[in-house]
Amino acid sequence: MKTADCDILIVPGLGGSEEGHWQARWASRMSTARVVEQDSWHAPEPDAWCGRVVEAVEAATRPVILIAHSLGVVACVEAVPKLPQGRVVGALFVALPDVEETPNLPDSVRAFAPLPRDPLPFPSLLVASRTDPYCRYERAEDFSYAWGSALVDAGESGHVNVASGHGPWPEGLMRLAGFMKDL
Structure with a gap:
């Protein structure tokens, strides 16, 4: 599958994707991509965030590829039971936050x-770092098995965001291209 053949929905995490974040860069460079906007990037509410994902997928006119980072991954996975069947054909999930076990998360994030743990009804990749402060690699590995996601070991990449040195993140684009080629 090529990017021209699908609607790419970019789902940022807490705080949105600041300028320079790989998601913001990808959204500005892919003609079929758009960011799933939230009412509040800093005070997330699970029902509202998941609802926005569902609305965006329902509004898509072509097969959908989800590209989610951090809390956006959680919103996508929690939205799955409400998504139109067969509309999402794949997902790239990056830096899953462990909203269950990570200490010191805001209550609004813990609310997710x-x-x-149900298997996802579409192919997916879960990119996980061994030094992500918001999720131990073993927990990401456990969720990837539960979801049926292929796990991508990102090594010591922090939270795969601007703060960890991942601005344009060309490795991610290469991974996405390879994933889409097989869809």
């Missing part, structure tokens, strides 16, 4: 717990 528990994380679903």
